[in-house]
Amino acid sequence: MGYAIEARCLTKKFGDLTAVDSVSLSVREGEIFGLLGPNGAGKTTLISMLVTMRKPTSGSATVAGFDVVKNPGDVRRSIGIVFQDPSLDEELTASENLELHAAMYGIPGQQREARIKEVAKMVELSGRLSDQVKTFSGGMRRRLEIARGLMHFPKVLFLDEPTLGLDPQTRAHIWDYVRKLREKNGITVVLTTHYLDEADLVCDRIAIIDQGKIVAQGKPAELKGKLSADRVTIHCRFPARLKRAVWGQDGILKADVAGGRLELRVSDAGRKMPAIVSIANKAKVAIRSLEIRKASLDDVFLHYTGRSMRDEPASAKDSLRIRRRAWGRGR
Ligand SMILES: Nc1ncnc2c1ncn2[C@@H]1O[C@H](COP(=O)(O)OP(=O)(O)OP(=O)(O)O)[C@@H](O)[C@H]1O
Ligand SMILES: [Mg+2]
Known part of the structure; x- marks a missing residue:
């Protein structure tokens, strides 16, 4: 199987700021590939170079086999884009928005109607085609944007934050x-998202981006597997005493006291727990509750960047985007 995207040392500078810093990645045909990273990491800038909207400062990339700098027209014909910021015309109906896009891409008039019906069906909006977009919910708008991105049969679909600000059920639907x-169509999908759990479920492979650089790349399971240890949280009366008692035991890789709890990294925690509980009994530490968790993508993020993505505050820009999506522009 070939590559849908190949980027080599792709770099974008805005003045002194290096927004994308020598990024190399390969996405296979038919793969769902996720770009994860906090606000300002460079995800949108990276995508904008791949979709030929911005010229790289240096480096190169091919999309669907075409060079993004030498053959931008061929690249554009091969891709569909759902932008991070809303881009539908609210005053037009769903059908008119799709029609406009079809005309722009030169889809012949007689094929347009059939294709509009087809893509509307894919995103379950068939019954709403003649309604104005301003009557749509945030989730419906997003689905319509995806439908629009699919109108011209793209080989590669780029989705920049397709689910930001939507409720969990709508996100799952998308x-x-x-x-x-x-x-069904073997389309290659490149997406960005802030929701790490969802990226874990939907993506075949992911790249974690921080400050313009890829810090880790691979299958979610591989990346989590590399961290190997499970997370164990023990709520108890004397966490420091318990820490002293368990430290040095086989399989305990890390132990930290935080508030009224002991946080452990334990390899193969399921099997080690009885021993840990019996150590606690001997040390006369009463355990109130105990939680075992496998490494998550957030742990992977923390491991490579030293920060937790969950702790990143939603930027003012994100809040604005969320409001816009919920209520539509101009309201
Ligand atoms: N046109 C521009 N001019 C100057 N700086 C820019 C421009 N576009 C982006 N940047 C800067 O480049 C960096 C990367 O921005 P980018 O939008 O690619 O991040 P992102 O990962 O998409 O963030 P978010 O999660 O908020 O969407 C940021 O520091 C941003 O301020
Ligand atoms: Mg972005």
Whole structure:
């Protein structure tokens, strides 16, 4: 199988700021590939070079086999884009928005109607085609934008934060469509998202980006597997005493006291727990509750960047984006 995207040392500078710093990545045909990273990491800038909207400062990339600098027209014909910021015309109906896009891409008049019906069906908006977009919910708008991105049969679909600000059920629905698209049409999908758990479920491979650089790349399971240890949280009366008692035991890789709890990294925690509980009994530490958790993508992020993505405050820009999506522009 070939590569849908190959980027080599792709770099974008804005004055003194290096927004994308020598990024190399390969995305296979038919793959769902996720770009994860905090606000300002460079995800949108990286995508904008791949979709030919910005010229790289240095480095090169091909999309669907075409060079993004030498053959931008061929690249554009091969891709669909769902932008991070809303880009539908609210005053027009859903159907008119799709029609406009079809005209722009030169889809012949007689094929347009059939294609509009087809893409509307894919995102379950068939019954709403003649309604104005301003009557749509945030989730429906997003689905319509995805439908629009699919109008001209793209080989590669770029989705920049397709689910930001939507409720969990609608987010799950959107990921469902994305997976179906890949299964039915073999489309390659490149997406960015702040929701690490969802990226874990939907992506075949991910790249973690921080300050313009890829700090880790691979299958979610591989990346989590590399961290190997499970996370164990023990709520108890004397966490420091328990820490002293368990430290040095086989399989205990890290122990930290935080508030009224002991946080452990333990390899194969399920099997080690009885021993830990019996150590606690001997040390006369009463355990109130105990939680075992496998490494998550957030742990992977923390491991490579030293920060937790969950702790990153939503930027003012994100809040604005969320409000816009919920209520539509101009309201
Ligand atoms: N046109 C521009 N001019 C100057 N700086 C820019 C421009 N576009 C982006 N930047 C800067 O480049 C960096 C990367 O921005 P980018 O939008 O690519 O991040 P992102 O990962 O998409 O963030 P978010 O999660 O908020 O969407 C940021 O520091 C941003 O301020
Ligand atoms: Mg962005």
